[in-house]
Amino acid sequence: MKGNGTKVAFIVAFLALTIYYLFPSFQYWLEMRKIDNMAEEQRVDYLRDNQARVENMRERILTLGLDLQGGMHVTLELATHQLIQELAGEYADEEFNEILASANQRARASNTDVIPEFVQEFEQRDAEARMSRYFRSDADNITRRSSNAEIQEWLQEQRDAAVNRAIEIVRNRVDRFGVTEPSIVRQGSNRLVVELPGVTDEERVRDLLRGTARLEFRLTADPDDLRHSLERIITWFEPGDDEFDLEDQWEDLEQERQENQLLQVLLPQGQGVTFGSAAGVDTSEVNRLLSQPEVQRLLPRDIVLMWTASPQFDMEGRSYYSLIGVRRQVELTGDVVTEARPTFDQHTNRPEVSMTMNRQGARVWARVTGANIGRPIAIALDGVIYSYPVVQGQITGGRSSITGLASSAEAEDLVNILMSGALPAPLDIVQERTVGPSLGEASIRAGFNSALAGLIIVVFFMMFYYRTGGAIADIALVLNIIFIMGILAAFNATLTLPGIAGIVLTIGMAVDANVLIFDRIREEQRAGKSLIAAIDSGYANSMSAILDANITTFLTAVILFSFGVGPIKGFAITLMAGIAASLFSAIIITRVIVDWMTKEKKWTVNYG
Amino acid sequence: MRLFETANFTIIPHRKVGYIISGTLIILSLVAIFGRGLQYGIDFRGGIEIILEFEQPVPVEEIRSELNAPLGTLPDIRRLGVGRDMLIRVDTEMATSEVQRIITSTAASLYPDNPSRIIQTETVGPSFADDLRNAALMSIIFALIVIFLYILIRFKKWSYSAGAVAALAHDVIITLGIFTILHGIVPFSLDINQVLIAAFLTIVGYSLNDTVVVFDRIRENSLIFKTESFDKMVNRSINNTLSRTVITSLTTLFVVTILFIFGGDVLKGLSFALILGVLLGTYSSIFVASALLVDLQQKTRKNIA
Numbered sequence: 001m002k003g004n005g006t007k008v009a010f011i012v013a014f015l016a017l018t019i020y021y022l023f024p025s026f027q028y029w030l031e032m033r034k035i036d037n038m039a040e041e042q043r044v045d046y047l048r049d050n051q052a053r054v055e056n057m058r059e060r061i062l063t064l065g066l067d068l069q070g071g072m073h074v075t076l077e078l079a080t081h082q083l084i085q086e087l088a089g090e091y092a093d094e095e096f097n098e099i100l101a102s103a104n105q106r107a108r109a110s111n112t113d114v115i116p117e118f119v120q121e122f123e124q125r126d127a128e129a130r131m132s133r134y135f136r137s138d139a140d141n142i143t144r145r146s147s148n149a150e151i152q153e154w155l156q157e158q159r160d161a162a163v164n165r166a167i168e169i170v171r172n173r174v175d176r177f178g179v180t181e182p183s184i185v186r187q188g189s190n191r192l193v194v195e196l197p198g199v200t201d202e203e204r205v206r207d208l209l210r211g212t213a214r215l216e217f218r219l220t221a222d223p224d225d226l227r228h229s230l231e232r233i234i235t236w237f238e239p240g241d242d243e244f245d246l247e248d249q250w251e252d253l254e255q256e257r258q259e260n261q262l263l264q265v266l267l268p269q270g271q272g273v274t275f276g277s278a279a280g281v282d283t284s285e286v287n288r289l290l291s292q293p294e295v296q297r298l299l300p301r302d303i304v305l306m307w308t309a310s311p312q313f314d315m316e317g318r319s320y321y322s323l324i325g326v327r328r329q330v331e332l333t334g335d336v337v338t339e340a341r342p343t344f345d346q347h348t349n350r351p352e353v354s355m356t357m358n359r360q361g362a363r364v365w366a367r368v369t370g371a372n373i374g375r376p377i378a379i380a381l382d383g384v385i386y387s388y389p390v391v392q393g394q395i396t397g398g399r400s401s402i403t404g405l406a407s408s409a410e411a412e413d414l415v416n417i418l419m420s421g422a423l424p425a426p427l428d429i430v431q432e433r434t435v436g437p438s439l440g441e442a443s444i445r446a447g448f449n450s451a452l453a454g455l456i457i458v459v460f461f462m463m464f465y466y467r468t469g470g471a472i473a474d475i476a477l478v479l480n481i482i483f484i485m486g487i488l489a490a491f492n493a494t495l496t497l498p499g500i501a502g503i504v505l506t507i508g509m510a511v512d513a514n515v516l517i518f519d520r521i522r523e524e525q526r527a528g529k530s531l532i533a534a535i536d537s538g539y540a541n542s543m544s545a546i547l548d549a550n551i552t553t554f555l556t557a558v559i560l561f562s563f564g565v566g567p568i569k570g571f572a573i574t575l576m577a578g579i580a581a582s583l584f585s586a587i588i589i590t591r592v593i594v595d596w597m598t599k600e601k602k603w604t605v606n607y608g
Numbered sequence: 609m610r611l612f613e614t615a616n617f618t619i620i621p622h623r624k625v626g627y628i629i630s631g632t633l634i635i636l637s638l639v640a641i642f643g644r645g646l647q648y649g650i651d652f653r654g655g656i657e658i659i660l661e662f663e664q665p666v667p668v669e670e671i672r673s674e675l676n677a678p679l680g681t682l683p684d685i686r687r688l689g690v691g692r693d694m695l696i697r698v699d700t701e702m703a704t705s706e707v708q709r710i711i712t713s714t715a716a717s718l719y720p721d722n723p724s725r726i727i728q729t730e731t732v733g734p735s736f737a738d739d740l741r742n743a744a745l746m747s748i749i750f751a752l753i754v755i756f757l758y759i760l761i762r763f764k765k766w767s768y769s770a771g772a773v774a775a776l777a778h779d780v781i782i783t784l785g786i787f788t789i790l791h792g793i794v795p796f797s798l799d800i801n802q803v804l805i806a807a808f809l810t811i812v813g814y815s816l817n818d819t820v821v822v823f824d825r826i827r828e829n830s831l832i833f834k835t836e837s838f839d840k841m842v843n844r845s846i847n848n849t850l851s852r853t854v855i856t857s858l859t860t861l862f863v864v865t866i867l868f869i870f871g872g873d874v875l876k877g878l879s880f881a882l883i884l885g886v887l888l889g890t891y892s893s894i895f896v897a898s899a900l901l902v903d904l905q906q907k908t909r910k911n912i913a
Binding site: 067075077108111202203206428429430431432433434435436438439442443446447449450453454457458461462465497498501502504505507508509511512515516519522523526541544545548549550551552553555556557559560562563564568571572575608 | 610613651659704705708725726727728729730731732733735736738739743744746747750751754755758759762802803805806809810812813814816817820821823824825828848849851852855856858859860861862863864866867869870871872874875878879882
């Protein structure tokens with residue numbers, strides 16, 4: 001055994017480490033089997049008594065990817081152009097908005113970053129223009145004298161901070177939602193990847209992640225002004241020169257609808273603060289028609305139109321959304337809300353969210369409500385109006401509530417969003433994948449079965465072809481698989497479906513090193529060397545081929561890891577772990593066994 | 609048992625045959641790729657993809673035409689596996705939840721006695737799809753560059769690098785071509801997606817494995833048989849390593865075939881690519897990498913002489 005002492009020590013140490021890392025997974029598996037076999041009531045009690053222990057265990061086990069255990073995988077992108085808009089704040093003028101819009105369009109079309117596009121667009125229009133006109137920050141020393149390059153750098157820093165803040169806020173929201181082991185990581189300059197195992201309630205999650213929680217209290221439009229604008233806008237869409245009058249033409253509205261592009265999708269109202277209403281599918285068409293600059297000019301300058309959040313139903317059960325005229329100026333924002341909780345309306349028993357404001361907010365709220373008794377005030381969240389109650393009297397003490405919610409789940413999520421803080425800019429969902437748990441179970445079974453079947457075939461083939469040598473290689477192969485699992489558990493890697501495929505593939509490729517060595521030993525024997533000499537030179541001479549072959553494969557796995565996302569990373573990790581483990585077991589473990597057999601025991605090893 | 613123990617095939621002198629076969633396959637693949645276009649999966653082209661599982665198999669055509677009106681576009685529908693699972697792909701501006709609602713309600717009204725449910729949904733935005741596609745392309749190009757450099761460092765001659773990288777490009781192009789030709793014909797998904805890029809890089813790694821083993825032997829033999837002509841020595845090296853090449857290919861082929869048969873629908877495309885990759889990689893390490901190496905070496909020697 002001379003010279004092999006270190007190798008044996010290494011093997012024992014690796015085995016011990018592997019067992020150490022895999023033991024929790026094994027324990028957890030036993031625990032789950034025990035729990036599965038329990039009766040329902042017993043299980044509930046058991047889980048309650050052992051919750052901390054089971055959760056602690058779960059943290060250290062080999063985690064399954066979303067494709068195997070089911071859940072939701074969402075990639076969110078921070079809307080950088082809206083962040084720039086936000087940063088400019090009140091300094092933004094029409095020219096600024098135009099530049100930003102066209103920069104955003106260019107960035108979308110050519111799939112590049114908005115910030116450099118914005119700077120470029122800005123300098124293209126006027127090489128002398130200074131962006132410092134639009135941005136100020138005392139804290140970061142951004143003044144009128146800041147150069148464009150400084151501002152670009154500052155914008156990038158701000159975006160960086162915004163993404164980090166968004167991650168914090170999303171984590172807050174997800175934690176409040178109650179997901180076990182969520183994962184939220186940053187990807188690139190403006191994206192975050194959220195993984196929520198076991199979650200299948202997609203709609204709620206989407207709203208929860210995306211919601212900026214931009215809560216606004218706004219005064220509403222003057223009914224007469226709004227009505228006149230409505231008539232003027234309808235007239236603008238009239239094919240002829242006829243002036244449109246709501247009262248006169250109410251009767252032959254059906255006929256008007258045929259000719260008027262706007263009336264085909266919008267039912268005019270002109271009563272109170274309601275501009276009109278439209279079916280859910282038509283709202284985007286209405287938005288498109290009304291967004292034309294000539295139409296916008298027909299609205300009072302301080303008025304914007306916003307849709308209601310929840311639909312109303314007509315007699316035939318079709319859903320309609322209303323377009324409400326509100327003031328451009330925002331009286332109060334969600335920043336002043338210190339506490340929010342889900343409740344139910346005392347009279348209608350409908351879910352609502354009641355809010356408490358801080359002192360400054362309460363003061364403004366008292367002034368605004370006091371000055372507008374008898375008029376509606378709109379409560380808008382993320383650009384849609386939840387309710388526009390008529391003020392009955394001055395509200396002191398900063399109390400307010402959001403009504404018009406569809407369900408108590410919506411109320412809960414809204415509270416969650418309000419309390420975890422507002423996002424610095426909206427997040428867009430650019431990719432999402434939801435896998436049901438049953439698909440994952442089937443995949444695990446299929447993957448496990450193929451791994452087992454592959455292993456059995458390779459084991460028998462090796463024994464048949466290389467006899468004793470093959471049997472030794474088989475021992476190494478089985479240890480190899482255990483090592484791979486251990487490495488994955490140690491690095492806290494996630495086992496994905498492509499990852500299982502990677503392990504199966506490794507089973508086939510792992511014997512390669514041994515095939516190289518054994519073929520070389522056969523060759524050396526043929527050249528007339530004794531068994532021990534043949535083994536020595538067989539291992540030595542095949543080493544450079546083995547190393548070159550494995551290093552190149554390892555390099556491709558590293559590249560795969562750095563470019564791939566999600567499940568692909570899992571595949572790359574198992575491949576890397578497989579190469580490392582197979583090198584170790586094929587070169588060192590088999591050598592130790594062979595040396596022990598030939599040198600200690602003086603047995604003959606048959607290489608077939 | 610010993611296969612190819614004293615193998616002495618005349619491979620290198622007949623390398624033209626290999627060139628003709630490879631050349632034909634590459635041209636056919638390129639014609640398919642540029643003619644039909646690469647058949648991208650959802651992550652590379654964007655859109656919404658939903659897997660709907662029925663209790664009983666249902667015909668595709670019926671549900672496709674029924675979905676046309678509410679979705680406003682004709683969805684792309686394929687059957688997966690035994691036909692209980694439908695893969696529905698929609699290119700639309702609609703929200704994912706809306707599409708899900710339309711699909712479940714249409715399926716429920718069309719087949720009231722055959723309950724169905726959505727088991728997987730994937731939505732990919734167009735710009736995100738572009739990013740993923742670029743990253744995938746970059747990863748393959750980057751891998752080829754890194755391999756070129758590594759071989760250049762290890763074998764000191766650029767002809768080794770060129771031979772190896774040409775063989776890898778050969779394998780990837782032909783696999784892509786076969787995927788493009790068979791797409792829609794075979795009863796499993798052959799979409800070019802991220803998982804397939806993983807398969808490609810694995811093929812690259814595997815094929816390289818074979819090539820490097822042969823090259824290593826060439827390097828070793830060139831020190832032993834100094835007087836032998838280069839092409840004879842390459843031929844000898846190929847024969848020396850033939851047993852190993854075949855055995856490793858066989859064991860790997862066993863497992864990927866098993867994975868293809870028993871690994872489930874999701875891994876069908878991946879394991880099919882791996883089967884092709886093992887076959888092509890074994891072939892190309894001999895008929896492309898080694899053969900090109902001989903020609904490139906002879907050319908440089910002539911230039912020097």
